[in-house]
Amino acid sequence: MIGRLVSNVAKRLPSVLYRESMMTKPQVVFVLGGPGAGKGTQCAKIVENYNYTHLSAGDLLRAERAREGSEFGQLIASFIKEGKIVPVEITINLLRKAMEETMQKDEQKYRFLIDGFPRNEDNLQGWNNVMDGKADVKFVLFFDCSNEVCIKRCLERGKSSGRTDDNRESLEKRIQTYLQSTRPIIELYEKHGKVRCVDASRSVEEVFADVQRILDKEG
Ligand code: UP5
Ligand code: MG
Numbered sequence: 001m002i003g004r005l006v007s008n009v010a011k012r013l014p015s016v017l018y019r020e021s022m023m024t025k026p027q028v029v030f031v032l033g034g035p036g037a038g039k040g041t042q043c044a045k046i047v048e049n050y051n052y053t054h055l056s057a058g059d060l061l062r063a064e065r066a067r068e069g070s071e072f073g074q075l076i077a078s079f080i081k082e083g084k085i086v087p088v089e090i091t092i093n094l095l096r097k098a099m100e101e102t103m104q105k106d107e108q109k110y111r112f113l114i115d116g117f118p119r120n121e122d123n124l125q126g127w128n129n130v131m132d133g134k135a136d137v138k139f140v141l142f143f144d145c146s147n148e149v150c151i152k153r154c155l156e157r158g159k160s161s162g163r164t165d166d167n168r169e170s171l172e173k174r175i176q177t178y179l180q181s182t183r184p185i186i187e188l189y190e191k192h193g194k195v196r197c198v199d200a201s202r203s204v205e206e207v208f209a210d211v212q213r214i215l216d217k218e219g
Contacts, residue, residue: 024103024107024110025110025134025135025136026099026103026110026111026112026134026135026136027110027111027112027135027136027138028112028114028135028136028137028138029052029111029112029113029114029137029138029139029140029141030114030117030118030137030139030140030141030189031043031113031114031115031116031140031141031143032116032119032140032141032142032143032182032185032186033142033143033144033145033200034143034145034147034150034174034175034178034182035083035150035151035154035165035171035174035175035178036145036149036150036151036152036153036154036157037143037144037145037150037200038143038145038153038200038204038207039056039115039116039143040054040056040059040115041204042141042143042200042204042207042208042211043056043113043115045204045208045211046113046211046215047113049212050111050215051108051109051111052111052112052113053102053109053111053112053113054112054113054115055095055098055099055102055112055113055114055115056115056116057091057094057095057114057115057116057117057119058080058115058116059115060091060094060095060098061076061080061086061090061091061094062076062080064076064090064094065077065080072086072090075090076090077164080164080165081164081165081170082170082173083165083170083171083172083173083174083175083176083177084173084177085119085120085122085123085177085181087122088118088122088123088125088126088127089126091117091123091126092123092126092127092130092131095114095117096130096131099112099135112135113141118185119177119178119181119182119185120181120182120185121181121184121185123185124185124188137194138218139189139194139195139196139218140186140189140194140195140196141196141198141211141214142186142195142196142197142198143198143200143207144197144198144199144200144201145199145200145201146201147175147179149201150171150175151168151171151175154166154171154174155167155168155171196214196218198210198211198214
C-alpha cells in the first residue's frame with residue numbers, strides 16, 4: 001500500500017516540478033530614458049554580467065516591420081519615422097511572445113529587461129491588461145540624459161546605423177514624444193518609489209558602475 005503510494009508520488013513528481021517551474025513569474029525591469037540615452041548599450045552590458053534577457057521593444061518592432069507578410073509593417077514604419085508610439089496591441093504581443101519563447105527554451109531565464117517600454121498611458125494600460133498578475137515589475141531603470149546629449153548621440157549613430165529615425169527631423173519628434181508621453185510614465189512610477197535613476201550623460205563605464213550598484217542591491 002505504502003509502496004504503491006510512494007511510487008505514485010514519484011511518478012507525479014516530475015510533472016509537479018514542471019508545473020511549479022512554469023509558475024515562476026517573469027521578473028521585469030522596465031528600462032526607460034530618452035532616445036539615445038544609452039538604454040540598449042547598458043542593457044547589453046547588464047546581460048554580460050547578470051542573468052537577464054534583454055528585450056528591446058524598438059528592436060522587436062523593427063524586426064516585425066521587416067518581417068515578410070507582416071500586416072503591421074507599413075504602420076510600424078511610419079510610426080517609427082514620425083517618432084510616434086505604435087498602438088500597444090502590436091507591441092505587447094511581440095513582447096509577450098518573446099518572453100514566452102525565452103522561458104520555454106530555458107525556464108531559468110525569467111528575468112527580463114524590457115527596454116523602451118512602456119512609453120505612454122496606452123502602453124501601460126496594455127501591459128496591465130495582458131500581464132497583470134502574470135509578471136512582476138521590480139522597478140524602472142531610468143537613464144536620465146539631456147536632450148542635447150541624446151540628439152548628439154543619435155545623429156552620430158545615424159552616420160552608420162541605417163535607422164530611419166536617426167535624423168534631425170525624426171529626432172525632434174522623438175524628443176517631443178518622450179517629453180510629452182514617456183516622462184509622465186516615469187513620474188508615475190516615481191510616485192510609487194519604483195524608479196532607479198542613473199545620470200546617463202557620463203561615459204558608458206561610469207554609467208554602468210551605477211547600474212551595477214543598483215542591480216547588486218536589488219538582487
Ligand atoms: N552611447 C550610448 N551610451 C553612451 C555613453 N554613455 N556615452 C557616449 N555615447 C554613448 O545609444 C545610442 C548611441 O549613443 C549609440 O551610438 C551608442 O554607442 C552611444 P543606445 O544604447 O542605442 O541608446 P538607446 O537609449 O537604446 O537609444 P534608442 O535610439 O534605441 O532609443 P529610442 O527609445 O529612441 O529607440 P527605440 O528603439 O526604443 O524606439 C524607436 C521607436 O520605436 C520609437 O520612437 C517609437 O516610434 C517605436 N516604439 C514604440 O512605438 N513602442 C515601443 O514600445 C518602443 C518603440
Ligand atoms: Mg535602443
